[in-house]
Amino acid sequence: MTGLKTSQAVDVQVRSRGQVPRGADAYAREKVLAALDHVSEPVLTAQVKLTQQVSGSAARPAAARAVVDVNGRLVRAHVAASTMFEAVDLLRERLTARLARVRRHGPRGLSGTGREAWWDSAGHDHRPHRHHLPAEERRIVRYKAFGQARQTPEDAVIDLEAMDYDFWVFTDLASGYDSVVYRDATTGRHRLASLGPVAQEPEGEGLFSVSTVPVPRSTVPEAVQRLNLTGLPFVFFDDTATGRGSVLYHRYDGHYGLIAPAR
Structure with missing residues (x-):
């Protein structure tokens, strides 16, 4: 017994805010587990928050955020889309990319061959919009x-x-x-x-x-x-x-x- 959690053993906690469509929580749990499938280190916690805005003026009213604790190191992803299921799909892509980069660079920083840019323009385009207040x-x-x-x-x-x-x-x-x-x-x-x-x-x-x-x-x-x-x-x-x-x-x-x- 190693005591390490596999992706299927991780209890992905999903919270919802707003009128999140039925089935989105189970879909988000499935997608986050898929993103964790290649993580070899112990996954201590995985939390997901789904937020559906009620404002009809928002271009991307569905937001999804995940925070994963990989052996004491937090990895986070945050996206928004026109529908919640699209947001969850984007969340899986963004979380998978971040987990892979953290795994490649390791806990002690950059290796000699790991100096590529981190910029993810497609993912950045799907960041949530900020609410405007006077x-x-x-x-x-x-x-x-x-x-x-x-x-x-x-x-x-x-x-x-x-x-x-x-x-x-x-x-x-x-x-x-x-x-x-x-x-x-x-x-x-x-x-x-x-x-x-x-x-x-x-x-x-x-x-x-x-x-x-x-x-x-x-x-x-x-x-x-x-x-x-x-x-x-x-x-x-x-x-x-x-x-x-x-x-x-x-x-x-x-x-x-x-x-x-x-x-």
């Missing part, structure tokens, strides 16, 4: 803290893609500066921004490029103004109150989220 109605409704453990930018990119996020905040292992890696929608590559100087790899060989734009130093209310004026999905800033890097971002519900270092 600026005067938006509030910071969620606060998150990023840990004190340091990591390399390469490992940060792996975590970014494994979790299917738009950005990943971390403290750089070599420099000790708070930093962020994110997807550049224009070039399809990852970029790195940091509160301090970082070493940039030669052009064309690195997994990411380094932003040369100075990180703004501001208060949280000033960061809110900057986010609204620029129309960007998030802003990385040097918080004047803490002297640390923080990220203010648009949530899918139309409000704001704030990520700051753990104290």
